[in-house]
Amino acid sequence: MKRWEVVRSGILNDIQARAFENGRLPGDFVLAERFGVNRHTVRNAIKALESEGALRVQHGVGTFVADDFVSHKLDSDPRFTFRLLGQNKSVKRQIISITDASVEPEIIKHLKIAPPALVTEVRSISFINDWPLATGTAYYPVERVPGLATAFEGLNSPTAALKRCGIPEYKRKWTRITARRPTQQEAQLLRISSSSPVLFETNVDVTPDGLPIKYAFSAIRSDRYEYLIESND
Template identity: 30%
Template sequence: MRDTFAKTPIWRAIADALRGDLAEGRYAPGDKLPTEAALAERFGVNRHTVRHGISALVEEGLIRTRRGSGAFVAARPTDYPIGQRVRFHENLIAAGRRPAKRVLQVEDRAATDGEAKALRIRPGETVCAYHGLSLADGQPLAVVESVFPSGRLPGIAAALAAHTSITQALQSVGVADYTRASTRLTAVRATVTQALHLHVAEGDPLLKSTSVNVDEAGRPVEYGRTWFAGDRVTLTLEER
């Protein structure tokens, strides 16, 4: 008797197998999948068939691809509230994520006109610029640049070098508490250096947050710019 059962397309069988790998936890969010060549060898097919199977998972939102980098397991976006009190560690812990920060550079330099205006200091006055990388569950989440008025906060450079938490660094130089005075959100494209830090492709969409934090007396203590990986965070605005 003739076999009337339809055969499963090979690309679909590959997608099913990879979906099973994800369900079993073989690959964690953010992990890179084996190359197309490696998967083609595993399944005994050509790379075009593998690419078809991966495309199906991309459409489902399980996998994301980066030009020239490969395919990665899609991470669940982190809920990140932006309101009067923004604290990186507290926000991520509340979202069920493990926060971490990496200090890239701390430098003293002259303030630009825009920084001076935001911090209410004279143009060219010395500021301390902090460059860092914020991570969630070990995956890069955002590139950070924060500028602090050195004259208003003596010792801030040493404090930033000693603490990965900006809140702790400010507390160590006498700022017991601070709040967000303003926030501006824009969509931008990743530069080549931002792409390297965030493990994305140059030109990928980022969410840029520009903010000013003030102390209890209303004096600006931080002018910050943060570039979030667009597919790894959901920014929510909280009412004051």
């Protein structure tokens, strides 16, 4: 077995054991020292693993385990799990808190409700194959989605909770994507540095008759996520 193949095998074993913290490989020098080879040999092994789809190399950023990366197709279907079908990904959402509260005018405007109407605020964090991917907050107007907090009992799925509230169908009206630095809390939840940029997504979901039922924002790890826009042509 050639030296680069030994390195390739060793890295694969580490991937399967989830040995790389946050899904990121150490630098070439560290790996070369560990395996007792030169950097060129390490790079050959990484190149082979990248071509096999096991690793993802972002030049100037680092090398990452490929199964922590998500390609998200932008369309009118808001169901995140649905969009991951066929990508061999395991998605999990953890609810951090659910409360009823009053909100700022900007959110009221997007939900088209009259103050001082209350909203159900749902804070959560999402994981892909046990790696943190996104954290955010969703706001649902209490008058349109009554009993949502109770509906979430035993569930981590907004779609399933909304069905319990009598809303079996809804769609994405719009999505806005920008980039910024994470807040201290976001960085902690996503296990990233406060200097690492995140994708910041805001969106509104509506019922089939166009009534807003959710306004949400999310901070998403930019090193694990991409948006795919396909033409209808």
